[in-house]
Every structure is written in C-alpha cells, then in structure tokens.
Amino acid sequence: xxxxxxxxxxxxxxxxxxxxxxxxxxxxxxxxxxxxxxxxxxxxxxxxxxxxxxxxxxxxxxxxxxxxxxxxxxxxxxxxxxxxxxx
Amino acid sequence: xxxxxxxxxxxxxxxxxxxxxxxxxxxxxxxxxxxxxxxxxxxxxxxxxxxxxxxxxxxxxxxxxxxxxxxxxxxxxxxxxxxxxxxxxxxxxxxxxxxxxxxxxxxxxxxxxxxxxxxxxxxxxxxxxxxxxxxxxxxxxxxxxxxxxxxxxxxxxxxxxxxxxxxxxxxxxxxxxxxxxxxxxxxxxxxxxxxxxxxxxxxxxxxxxxxxxxxxxxxxxxxxxxxxxxxxxxxxxxxxxxxxxxxxxxxxxxxxxxxxxxxxxxxxxxxxxxxxxxxxxxxxxxxxxxxxxxxxxxxxxxxxxxxxxxxxxxxxxxxxxxxxxxxxxxxxxxxxxxxxxxxxxxxxxxxxxxxxxxxxxxxxxxxxxxxx
Ligand code: SF4
Ligand code: SF4
Numbered sequence: 096x097x098x099x100x101x102x103x104x105x106x107x108x109x110x111x112x113x114x115x116x117x118x119x120x121x122x123x124x125x126x127x128x129x130x131x132x133x134x135x136x137x138x139x140x141x142x143x144x145x146x147x148x149x150x151x152x153x154x155x156x157x158x159x160x161x162x163x164x165x166x167x168x169x170x171x172x173x174x175x176x177x178x179x180x181x182x
Numbered sequence: 183x184x185x186x187x188x189x190x191x192x193x194x195x196x197x198x199x200x201x202x203x204x205x206x207x208x209x210x211x212x213x214x215x216x217x218x219x220x221x222x223x224x225x226x227x228x229x230x231x232x233x234x235x236x237x238x239x240x241x242x243x244x245x246x247x248x249x250x251x252x253x254x255x256x257x258x259x260x261x262x263x264x265x266x267x268x269x270x271x272x273x274x275x276x277x278x279x280x281x282x283x284x285x286x287x288x289x290x291x292x293x294x295x296x297x298x299x300x301x302x303x304x305x306x307x308x309x310x311x312x313x314x315x316x317x318x319x320x321x322x323x324x325x326x327x328x329x330x331x332x333x334x335x336x337x338x339x340x341x342x343x344x345x346x347x348x349x350x351x352x353x354x355x356x357x358x359x360x361x362x363x364x365x366x367x368x369x370x371x372x373x374x375x376x377x378x379x380x381x382x383x384x385x386x387x388x389x390x391x392x393x394x395x396x397x398x399x400x401x402x403x404x405x406x407x408x409x410x411x412x413x414x415x416x417x418x419x420x421x422x423x424x425x426x427x428x429x430x431x432x433x434x435x436x437x438x439x440x441x442x443x444x445x446x447x448x449x450x451x452x453x454x455x456x457x458x459x460x461x462x463x464x465x466x467x468x469x470x471x472x473x474x475x476x477x478x479x480x481x482x483x484x485x486x487x488x489x490x491x492x493x494x495x496x497x498x499x500x501x502x503x504x505x506x507x508x509x510x511x512x513x514x515x516x517x518x519x520x521x522x523x524x525x526x527x528x529x530x531x532x533x534x535x536x537x538x539x540x541x542x543x544x545x546x547x548x549x550x551x552x553x554x
Contacts, residue, residue, distance in 0.1 A: 104332045104360055106268060106292065112190045112238025119268040121293040121334045121361060124192065124241060 096143035097182030099170070105178055107135055118178060134169050138179050144170055185474045190238025191431040191464055194267075195443060198227065198255065199247040200435050202274070220436040222456060224254045228261050230433055233460040235265040239431065242267040245443075247435065250277035256289045263290025270295060272336075275322040283322075287329050294326050295334040298350075299343065323357040335359040335405075339366045339390070340380040347390040351397045351407065359405040364394065366411055381526065384415055414523055418488070419495025419511035426473035426493065431464065439463045439470060444498045448507050473497055480508055482516045 101107060106119040116132035118125040127135065137147045148163050155162070173179045199221060231242070242262050249255055250273055262269050271286065272295045298319060326333045335354050354362040366382065382390070394409045413420050423430045427441040437455045440446055450469035453462070463470055472478070476489055483494040495511020503512045503522045512519040
C-alpha cells in the first residue's frame with residue numbers, strides 16, 4: 096500500500112471556538128468529529144493505511160475490534176472527497 | 183421572545199476598498215459607492231481581524247472593490263495568517279503582478295479566487311469595460327498555480343456570455359483551476375439595474391447546465407465545477423447567508439458591520455467597527471441582530487414548516503422587489519408577491535435596453551436601494 100498524504104488544497108487545524116479540528120479549503124470548512132481528526136492527524140505523507148491503523152492502535156489500546164473497519168471507511172470517504180491522496 | 187444567541191462568526195468578509203478598476207454591469211456592490219476617504223485605516227483593520235479571530239472566525243476573505251488597490255494588503259494578510267485565519271483573496275486579477283503574488287505567498291495567503299467575465303477577450307473585455315484584461319488574467323492564473331496556490335475561478339454567467347459555456351469549461355481546465363464557480367448573477371446592488379439584460383432565459387440555463395453536466399461526467403481529473411442557478415427560477419428562496427447573523431460577518435471599507443455584503447441597502451442602522459467592538463456587534467442588540475430568529479416573520483412564513491430551511495429568504499431581495507424588507511422573499515411561490523418574479527422571468531431575453539456600466543463618473547442615482 097502507498098503512503099497517504101493530505102491534499103495540499105486542504106489545511107487541518109484545531110479551532111478553539113468550535114472545540115474541534117476542522118479542514119479548511121478555499122472558502123469552505125468541514126468540522127471533523129474526534130475520530131476523523133485522529134485519523135487525519137496520522138496522514139503525514141509517510142504512513143500507508145496499515146501503518147496508520149497500527150499507530151492508532153498504539154495510541155488507543157482500548158479501542159474496539161472494529162476500529163480497523165472504521166478507519167478503512169473513513170479513508171475511503173476522505174479519498175473520494177479528495178481530502179487525501181495515495182502515493 | 184428573546185432573539186436566539188448565535189454561535190461564533192465563522193466567516194469574515196473584509197471589504198477593504200470600494201475602488202475597482204473594472205466596471206461590471208452585474209456588480210453587486212452598492213449602487214452608491216462609498217468615498218475612498220471614508221476607508222478605515224490599516225490599524226483599524228488589523229484590530230478588527232484580531233477581534234474576529236478571538237471571537238472564533240476562521241475563514242477570511244479579502245475583497246472589495248479590488249483589494250489589490252490597498253497597498254497594505256500584504257500587511258493585513260500577514261497579520262491574519264499569523265492569527266491562524268485561512269485567508270482568501272477575491273480579486274479581478276487587475277493589479278496582480280508576479281511580485282505581489284510572491285509577496286502574498288510569503289505573507290501566508292492561502293488561496294486566490296480570480297474572477298473572469300467570459301472565455302474570450304471580446305466578451306471578457308466588453309463586460310468588464312477594460313481592454314486587454316483577458317490576456318492579463320490568463321497570465322495571472324498561470325502564475326497563481328506556479329506559486330502553488332489553490333485557485334478558484336469565478337465566472338459570472340449572464341445572458342451576454344452564457345452561450346460560451348463550453349469554452350469556459352475548457353479554459354478553466356486549461357488554466358488548471360481547482361474549483362470553478364459558474365455563478366449566475368445575483369440581482370443585488372448594481373446588478374439589479376441591469377436585471378432584464380443579464381438574466382438568462384430558462385432554456386439558456388438548462389442548456390448550459392446540461393453542457394456542464396456532460397463535461398463533468400467525462401472528466402477523470404481537473405477542476406471541480408460548481409454551477410449556481412439564479413433563484414429567480416426556483417420556487418423556494420435561498421437561505422439568507424445560512425441564517426441572518428448566524429455565520430457571516432462583513433466589514434465594509436468604511437467599517438460598517440453587516441450580516442451580508444448586500445445588507446447595507448436595507449433601512450437599518452448597522453454598527454461600525456470604528457466605535458463598537460466586534461463582540462458587541464455580534465452578540466449585542468443593534469440592528470445587526472434585526473432579522474435573527476423568526477419573530478419578525480410575516481405570514482405565510484410565520485406558520486410555514488419550511489421556515490428553518492430558508493428563514494423566509496433574502497431580506498434584500500424582498501426589499502428591492504416589494505419595498506418592505508419584512509416581506510416573504512418573492513421568489514417563494516407562497517409569497518403574495520411571487521408575480522413580481524414571474525414578470526422578470528417573462529422579460530428575460532426580450533430586453534431592448536443596453537447595459538448600464540458602473541462608472542462612478544456617471545453614477546446614476548437610481549436608488550431602489552436607498553431610503554434616506
Ligand atoms: S413561506 Fe417563507 S418560510 Fe415558507 S418556504 Fe416560503 S419563504 Fe420559506
Ligand atoms: S437578505 Fe441580504 S443579507 Fe441576507 S443573503 Fe440576502 S442579500 Fe444577503
């Protein structure tokens with residue numbers, strides 16, 4: 096699998112006033128829920144999806160079994176939305 | 183009942199100057215342009231940006247007029263990006279040079295939106311009333327991408343250029359745009375004077391939309407096209423800015439704070455950043471809060487189950503068309519004034535008038551917009 100990167104059109108940042116991470120892009124904004132934010136924070140241009148899952152497992156050892164599937168779902172959705180690119 | 187307390191203003195539109203080198207017939211700026219000498223100074227802008235960020239604003243648009251005409255633009259952009267704003271420059275591209283593109287990048291500018299009037303020099307330069315601006319814009323668009331900015335191209339679609347839609351799609355692709363807004367003019371401000379000349383017919387719009395859809399379907403990469411139809415052909419109005427005073431805050435060149443860039447036409451007393459803090463403006467009880475909530479609503483909106491969706495529509499449109507800013511937006515087919523919209527549609531494609539260009543020198547005081 097190839098490494099995932101954030102599309103340079105988008106910017107990920109924490110917003111105090113909204114108490115959440117947001118994705119910013121030309122004239123728009125997406126509010127992220129906590130798990131989406133955790134996943135995107137791992138998207139650094141070096142890790143592939145397996146490595147991202149491993150990193151999140153290490154960070155959240157008590158996370159339920161189906162976390163892997165949730166991550167896969169989110170990655171698919173984020174790819175479709177063009178937020179992240181592969182390779 | 184008290185008005186609902188809003189969340190933070192997420193979007194700040196900083197209209198830093200009224201001055202503009204172009205004179206587009208569809209401009210939505212007020213027909214009575216402000217005076218350059220009323221413009222607020224650099225320090226007041228910097229303070230305003232800091233206050234807005236403190237309140238929670240995160241998207242910031244610099245517009246005008248032509249924002250590049252402010253020589254302190256780079257300084258404002260720098261301040262804003264240091265504060266953590268996502269900064270958007272909304273420009274005609276006139277006055278943009280490689281030097282400034284580079285300086286703005288260094289200042290932290292996140293995105294540039296370039297507006298085009300058409301896909302060929304004839305139409306573009308005719309509509310904008312300036313020779314050679316088309317070639318210049320193409321050059322600028324290439325530089326914007328060369329300096330790695332996300333780029334949005336905005337084509338204002340009217341009856342005069344709608345036949346060029348295919349060329350527009352191709353041009354945007356060739357210029358490597360990331361997003362392309364194909365926006366049919368909204369009839370506020372100056373554009374209202376030219377409504378009959380600018381409004382495309384329903385058939386023209388449907389043909390254009392079909393071409394956009396076909397082009398989109400055949401795309402595997404390239405720009406994302408967004409086609410915005412004028413609400414004249416809808417039976418429900420557009421929601422006013424996501425709800426009046428709920429998300430957006432505009433500050434005009436003279437410091438007036440508005441819930442939307444058009445709201446100045448309304449017979450209300452809006453507060454000014456020169457003497458009122460943004461916090462007071464946003465959360466206080468000035469006319470800025472006038473149309474928050476639904477206490478002001480007339481029938482049929484008052485009892486309508488869709489009122490949370492469109493908030494009764496656009497106050498400015500209601501005001502321009504009916505003379506009463508409290509009325510239901512005539513775009514709604516439940517409005518007793520809906521016939522006014524139908525009359526405008528019937529006239530589309532039949533106008534004999536020539537376009538009125540916005541030239542400050544012969545500014546025509548047709549003030550549908552003004553009441554004082
Ligand atoms: S009646 Fe008013 S609230 Fe209902 S749909 Fe029409 S404009 Fe919206
Ligand atoms: S009512 Fe006025 S303030 Fe609201 S969207 Fe319409 S033009 Fe803007």
